[in-house]
Amino acid sequence: MAAPLDIDQLQTFVAIVDTGSFTKAADRVFKTQSAVSMQMRRLEERLSKQLFIKDGRGNKLTPEGERLLIFARRMLRLNNEAVAAFDDNRLEGSLRIGTPDDYADRYMPEIISRFARTNPGVELNIICESSADLGEKMKRGELDVALVTHNPRMRVSEVVRTEPLxxxxxxxxxxxxxxxxxxxxxxxxxxxxxxxxxxxxxIGRDYHILFTSWSSTVVAAAVLAGMAVSVQPESALRTGMKVLSQQDGFPPLAPIQIGIMKRPGVAPSLMNAITSHIAACLDNITPATFGAEINEDFKAASKLPYLVAVNSGSSW
Structure with missing residues (x-):
């Protein structure tokens, strides 16, 4: 009978894919880079297939690597579920999590997926509202955790991600x-x-508000249809969007910060589990994929100094 695949090697393999590099994967799985490289050599020898090929300074999956990734994720998920099923100390309970819908669309799928795999006994209740409304719900004790746009003048939150707008x-x-x-x-x-x-x-440039909506999907649709200009965080850029720079007559904007609000009184084990997953997922998020034209425009714009815009209201 053929020898089974090594779960630890598969975990490292998936970490390389998710982080985009052997170096970052080594930090995630708490190994040295040389140990990670050795694990991948042994995995390739076990399968008699090459899993990675050089792509500039990085590595990308071969077709065989793409095939393995599907099985590896499935095997790791089943392994985690099996371990959790026999863990007498596993977390149980429920958490009420609030987030604006644009953050939910971009960040929550990975957060929910990763948390559910390792904590199957915890029920997650997700509420999508504006950051301002979420802040009020936190004050009233109606939420346990909220992912919001950081605005220290309006609410207290712990910054977990900063990116260009x-x-x-x-x-x-x-x-x-x-x-x-x-x-x-x-x-x-x-x-x-x-x-x-x-x-x-x-800068004295004329404008008019053509569409107003809390829905990031509606705003993106108006942009992609060529009907309007909008502002989006870097990670939310979509294929078909063009980043406008100062050369187009649009001044640089201050970067946004994403923060976590926590309700006092939540069991520390539950709070630490969900917030660590959120922080890890946000740290792992890469800019959305878009064309070379957009990429070059964004690079040019990102080299310009930020304009700190004054705001007196609550945030999205």
């Missing part, structure tokens, strides 16, 4: 010349909306 338009539809900029933004108390308007006001 970008002007975006459709890559397939030209903007009208010599006309007020049509904008698709959140409601009036949205921090990103206030930052965008303040930035355009600071």
């Amino acid at each position: 970008c002007w975006v338009a459709s890559a397939n539809h030209p903007l009208p010349d010599n006309a007020p900029v049509p904008l698709a933004l959140g409601r009036t108390d949205c921090q990103w909306r206030q930052a965008a308007c303040a930035a355009l006001d600071s």
